[in-house]
Amino acid sequence: MGFLKDLTTLTRQANAAYDRMDVGASMAAASRSMEDASRVLAATTPQPEEAAFEAVRLRATANVVDARQLPMVIGMNVVVELDLVVAMPNGFPLPVTRTEQVAPLHLARVTPGSTVDVSMVPGRPDTVRIEWGA
Template sequence: MPFLTDLRTLRAQSTAMRERMDVGASLAAARQSLEQANRVMASAVAAHDPALDLARVRATASVVAARQLPMAIGMDAVVELELVATMPGGIPVPATRTVPVAPLQLARVTPGSMVDVSLVPGRPDTLRIELAG
């Protein structure tokens, strides 16, 4: 009976795979991936400070470089963007941000494109990319 032979072969293959599996290494890789995702999300979602939100100024930024990282958060690609924001007075502010970007928004963050941003004047660390708006 070919079915029973195939079933026996499948069982032997799964037993051999189980014996070779390194659970510790798999857990370490999963932990490292989770820590990387947490770092990306922490950088993408800045601490909410109502006082800073009131001082935010809307500006535009030119995308100098965009690199897609080898990870995703849900369906969103994780992209590292190098930007040069132009403040309303014409002052350039360079910044690098790692953000999750929806697949439909990827074309908006190609090098040479302009994106809306907001930031607190004098605080380049508060730069926030406004892709939804």
């Protein structure tokens, strides 16, 4: 008898929660979440560069000033927003902010104060790419 009473109570509570649920708001929140995920995925997916740009790409190093984990994981990769200062070959520092998918293996490499190898097309700070294999 106690089991059926508990089952009736749970059913009543579930029906009350369902009646209070705003499906439209839930769908709007899910839609916003998907738009955010699409935006982050597009920002972290490497874009194919023209062969001419790849030929003039310079290697440099960058200091990690700040690393902020975004509330998203793609596969096993954590999405992190990195504030970098690229040490250009001509000696001028170039501040850059990048959103990256970072594999768990590389998380220690992007802690504030660390140095990472990067490459970029001269005059195009939007082409800064972290060279994970270097």
